[in-house]
Amino acid sequence: MKDIFRVRRMWRPRAELKDRYDVVIIGGGSHGLATAYYLAKNHGITNVAVLEQSYIGSGASGRNTTIIRSNYRTPEGAEFYKRSVELYERLSGELDFNLMFSQHGHLTLAHTDSSLRVMQERAEVNQILGIDSRVVHPEEIGRLCPQIDLSDKPTWPIMGALYHAPGGIIRHDAVVWGFARGADRAGIELHQNTAVTAIETDAGHVTAVQTNRGRVEADVFISATAGWSTLTTGMAGVRLPITTHILQAFVTEPVKPFLDVIIVSAQMHVYVSQTDRGEFLIGAEIEPYTTYKSIGTFSFLEICSRHVLELFPQLERLKVLRTWTGLCDLSPDYSPILGRTELDNFHLSAGWGTYGFKAAPIVGTTLAELVSTGKTPALIAPFALERFHTDTLVSELAAAAVSH
């Protein structure tokens, strides 16, 4: 509260880049900054530099649709995201920065009996792991979200939904800034506008990174660059089974509160929430083609608008204010790639597709633990890059399995 009357810097102005750090983190998004924060907080490791090619949070962290949830399909995934949600719940207090995490509840709609079956499976998995998640039928959907069209008029009438009460939305930039401030105050250096241009390796070991501001050595290097992951690790000769695609989203002009819960329809590839500012925040699925070019498409806007109106016909005169795109790093099994690489001091957070932001605190916690102890935490062991060699994939993809 006192911070509203006095002006205090969030983070120090950018310092000169030192020659050497204990840890260098490539990528100043939510994952890189969370890792930095937990390195300092949980392990007392503060001789750390976070290198960001643009401004902090300029990539996926500032472009996602801010949904936080843990109702995943695989036990590995659900357990992991459950821990993430628990950390998020405490994070505003811990960072002393209001991230505006609003757990209004999350409804994933089923329009076919096969998607209802997948929801049932997710609910069963979730319940065993202690995650509040259950299948609800149209009457209850109507109570949770009186505005939604439950009639048989839509092309795909709503048959049921997976209801996840702890699911919510958060202010994504605040997460980035909160972690950045926390890391900075612990003494960690944030270097914005500092792009890594080359990675030097020697005998299975990363020795240094070259940047547009000079060469930096470190004991441990971490890549947390989301859509640019293959390019970053490629500089070190580490190949990833990842393709980069764009994901598009838009907001409308602000209106008074209309929708509290988050609505997701996998059938229609659309998710809808209303921010605290009053804007509707609407996203879709990734585009099927690979690209780094962040130019959106009109067909996305047309199809997405149509699908929103199938759910909420009342919104037809609401106006789209701004559209944007972000890059998504997609792995073959829709699960992340987290932890070690074949280079012994080069660790990784990648392969997040469309759901990396949800995992920021738990990624930070576990990667920091890996750096500090040298051991891969059990929670992230299933997501090792090695799984593509041992053929032990973690199929979140199947949560989207279609009907027969």
Next chain:
Amino acid sequence: MRLRSQPAERIDRNHPITFTYAGEEHTGFAGDTIGSALYAAGRRVFSRSFKYHRPRGLLCCSGHCPNCMMTVDGVPNVRVCVEPLRPDVDVRDQNVRGSADRDLLGVVDKIGGPFTPVGFYYRTMIRPRRAWPLYEKVLRNLAGLGRVDEKANGHGPYVTVHRRVDVLVIGGGPAGRAAAEAAEGKVLLVDDRAAYDASYEVLSPATALAIYEGGLVPVAAGNTLHRIRAGRIVVATGALEQPLLFPGNDLVGVMLPDAVRRMVDEWALQPGERAVLVGEAAVDLKLQLARAGVEIVAVSLRPESLSAHGRRGRLASIDLDGERIDCDLLVVSGGLQPAYSLLAQAGARIDYEPRRGIFVPTELPAGVEVVGAAAGDIEQVPAPAVLDGRGDKCFVCICEDVTTKDVKRALREGFDSIELAKRYTTVTMGPCQGKLCQLASTRLLAHETDTDESAIGTTTARPPWRPIELGLLAGPHHEPAKLTPLHQRHEALGAEVIWTGAWRRAFHYGDPAAEVRAVHESLGVIDVSTLGKVIVEGPGAAELLDRLYPNRFSDLKTGRIRYGVLTSDGGRIMDDGTVARLDDELFYVTTTSTGSEGVVEWFEWWNAIWGYDVEIVNVTGALAAMNLAGPLAREALAPLTDAPLDNESFRYLDAKEIAVAGVPCLALRIGFVGELGYELHCPATDAGSLWDALVTAGATPFGLEAQRVLRLEKGHVIVGQDTDSESNLLSARMGWTIKDDKPDYVGKPAVPHLEVREKLVGFTSDVLPPEGAQIVRDGRIAGRVTSSRLSERVGGAIGLAWVDPDCAEEGSVISIRVDGTLRPATVTLAPFYDPEGALLRS
């Protein structure tokens, strides 16, 4: 109050139009906008601002700024300054407690300032955590502008039109008109003002929303969306008048020159009584305003200091270079800024040009040109970043109520780039999307950080150019569905129809249990036209199939059928179906209902590599299929065909071309549902008569639900339901389809590495677990139920489940969690019904 007739006025004084504002009746003229009619009726305060609820009046009269947003006929956030006046339109204030004139929330402006600096919400309301939902509720109710129109039905009268032109000119000013005159071929000019006669086609009033790749320009014109593809695009969007930053710059009575010009010229309105003109474009209006009866009390081209003071939110006086002047109109011009957004969105670079103080577009995308003021064809001296003066709040962004103080504070806190400052202060994020605040915020940041504007840059321009209705973007709702040729028959029978993938299918006809019984006891028929059907023909057909499937087809005899599962290169199950050999070089392949397109693509993709002389033809839509099944199938079919049906002539897994009820059919004797059955594939056009003949012969139509029960009794898997993207043939206990002595097939390299971490088995249970139920072992998840049904025939609940390999033995007992309680179930490896398959072969 109107001026006497103006030479170019657009109002028609002979056509009065009556409308209501806040429940009271008012009259304007045809040619008025709602805004001009309200102004003529004496209204000066048009809205309250987003955060401080300050009174706001007409500022730009161009539909850019948020100041005149009202709710019109239930539609929120309508910019009434450009919304044409219609008879009986119902206009209301929005985002006020009370009225725009007397808004209780105006108190925020009086006392809120010190307590609500930029980003205050990040620093407060943190503890206790449980109180946040209450705080949030208050914040949510304060935020937002209008209200959603609950009566809208999503199916407004929207139309989408597709156009193709050689040259599209965006903007009908002098530069745009000249470009259109000079252009050759089919030329279309889009303009957001009134139409005019020209030698080329003019679409107006209409707004180009964006330029997408491939020369696609969506243009909004009323309720019609034009999707225009143009070979050449000429952007002539002109320039945007920029406001000045000085204390009190948002007061009612502060206006931009173009707004004042439109008020006088087009609507014959007197914009004030005592006016001060600041900036070149404002001073240029001197004579025109004087003619309109406005007293010009002061003019200044480049003041050193300026501040405006209000009385109850309306301009009362200003301090201009130390002199206090009473006035009720302050026309200010901060110069022009090229309207480059469409170009920047399309990928052009935007550079700052310090001499004239503007951002200009460079490095245009291919096929796009820019002319006139939009190209930077402007001569001016840059306006100062901010004018010093004491007094009221000084707004950088009037949409979001961001003040210079907010921006300065953000800078001091470390939000020192334009993008960070945008995200923290929300400057440029409001309804104008930076039209009136992008340049101002860049200049202010440059001024405060002692750098230049080019180092600060701009925020990324994003479509659309102006906010656009969801309904117009959506257009008419056309969602395709696939219907089988028998769909009308299912509907006539009262079937419950459901979605399965893109298909609409009959789920059941009223009593699925009776349908199951009919198949077991006598005869049923199901429409399976949705099955993927593919012809693979050519000298290399057999070898191609041998390489696509783990199973072998080269030794399949003509007239015989074999089951096949497709696997990915990683050995994962992708799809399944039957392969019938109709001739040496001719195979008929079926796939799952949702898999046909993917399978055909997969076949073609691989054959593009291998290059076999083979034709692959997807005949899914050309052929219908129906499965006649039940102990009476042979007897019922016999009178309808001349073909011998006895068990020696037409064996299980035979494929024969026969005529049934005069319809040429490919009959496949297979048994997905577990009884004697013939799957009849025929031309889609003949499907109706064949179906009718079978029903007349005594077959009971059965739907998808009955089929699911019947196949489950046989333990037949449904790919995508019982398998997922990680399932392999060994774990699914279908290793028998792998013919590993073949030199090569898709997935072969993966087979030696396939691990069986879980196995797909059948189970029986006393209670029916839901599909998706989990198997629990020592407190951990150890498998899942993929299919389950009650079976009258088997007598109890049956299902398929993935279990630990050491539980995958006949008679193993597993625990399934049902409604939170663990229930025992017994593993069964053989089919539940007719395990020997005697009925299929009978």
